[in-house]
Structure formats: structure tokens, C-alpha cells
């Protein structure tokens with residue numbers, strides 16, 4: 322920020338109304354978790370990589386981003402997005418960063434975690450597929466309004482760092498996705514350490530850590546229920 326901009330900010334002198342800060346509730350607290358950036362890990366469960374037509378071998382992780390204001394808080398309905406007729410659910414463990422840095426060593430990575438949440442990486446699969454075919458970026462498929470439902474952040478001080486336990490998703494009471502956090506190809510410390518070599522992580526960053534197999538389409542009226550052992554549940558209705 323230049324000197325002039327800093328002075329303007331101090332005076333609250335914005336040319337337009339200040340955009341709201343996206344926040345997520347913290348379980349067991351009145352405090353809110355402010356969201357800075359949203360990173361997502363692609364193909365982090367072997368069975369999902371296979372179902373998407375890829376080799377499950379341990380290649381370096383890759384990342385894409387959503388926008389902070391794409392968060393859909395717990396309790397709100399998911400509006401079926403425009404320009405797509407193939408919108409998919411992806412149940413994911415969300416890592417909430419409380420302490421940032423760059424080139425974070427593996428053994429210090431978990432110290433950077435504030436807590437964890439139950440999330441959904443909602444995807445316009447048809448638009449993502451077109452983007453892949455045309456070698457274009459993925460934003461149209463991934464970073465649209467309400468594309469990142471996320472439940473309350475549960476502090477690591479309360480639950481530790483879950484690295485095993487069931488992650489599953491039901492649609493209208495029928496099991497659609499089942500996996501275990503211990504199937505993550507890249508574990509939480511590895512994701513944080515690797516990502517911090519590419520970007521400077523900061524408090525408020527969220528990392529959607531990838532989805533197990535079984536992804537599929539939803540329709541208006543469907544109710545998605547995600548459960549992650551030790552973290553919690555998130556129910557979202559499609560409207």
C-alpha cells in the first residue's frame with residue numbers, strides 16, 4: 322500500500338463502500354474466523370484421481386483458488402449456479418490457518434493450523450471440463466458464488482489434528498461419498514509446507530484438502546450432508 326492509500330484507509334476515506342469481510346463461526350466461541358484466501362488441493366485421494374481419469378501416483382500436489390466471498394456459511398441454502406447443468410459435490414476437510422509464513426518446514430506446519438472445518442468444493446463440472454479441454458483456467462468451474470460451503474471452524478486446541486477418520490457425504494439420506502482422512506495422498510503438514518513454498522500463507526487462509534471418490538451431480542431440492550469424524554457435520558440444501 323502506498324503512503325497515500327494508507328492515509329486514506331486510516332481516515333476511512335474509501336471511494337466506494339468497504340466490501341464486507343467474510344467470516345466463519347468458531348465452534349465453542351463468540352469469535353469469528355476472518356477469511357483471507359481460499360486454496361484448494363486437486364486430486365488428493367487416489368480413488369478420486371482414478372474416477373476423474375488420472376494416474377493416482379504421488380505427483381506433486383497442485384492447487385487452485387476460490388474467492389473468500391465464495392464461502393457459504395452453515396445454515397444457508399446453496400443456490401444452483403447459472404450456466405451449468407452438471408454441478409457436483411466434493412466433500413472436503415478444510416484446514417484453517419492461524420499463523421502464516423513462507424517455506425514453512427514440515428515439522429512446524431501443524432503449529433500454523435488454527436482449526437478445521439467440514440467443507441464442500443462445489444464444482445460446475447461441465448464448465449471445468451471445457452476449461453480443461455481448452456487448457457484454460459478453472460475459475461468458471463470452481464470459483465463461483467456460494468461454491469465453498471463451510472461449517473464452523475473447530476479449533477485444533479479442542480480436537481487436535483485429525484489425520485484419520487471417516488469422511489462421507491449423503492444426498493437425501495443416500496451414501497454417495499465415503500473415504501478416510503488417512504487416504505489423503507498429501508497430508509496436512511505436507512500441504513501447508515508445500516503451499517508455503519509457492520505462496521506466503523497468512524492467518525485467515527483456508528485450504529480445502531481434496532475429496533474422496535464418489536463425486537456426483539446434485540439437483541435443486543437435494544440435501545447434502547457431509548460428516549467428518551472428529552470435526553463435525555455440514556448440511557446444505559440445494560435451491
Ligand code: MN
Pocket residue numbers: 361362363411413442529531532
Ligand atoms: Mn476439490
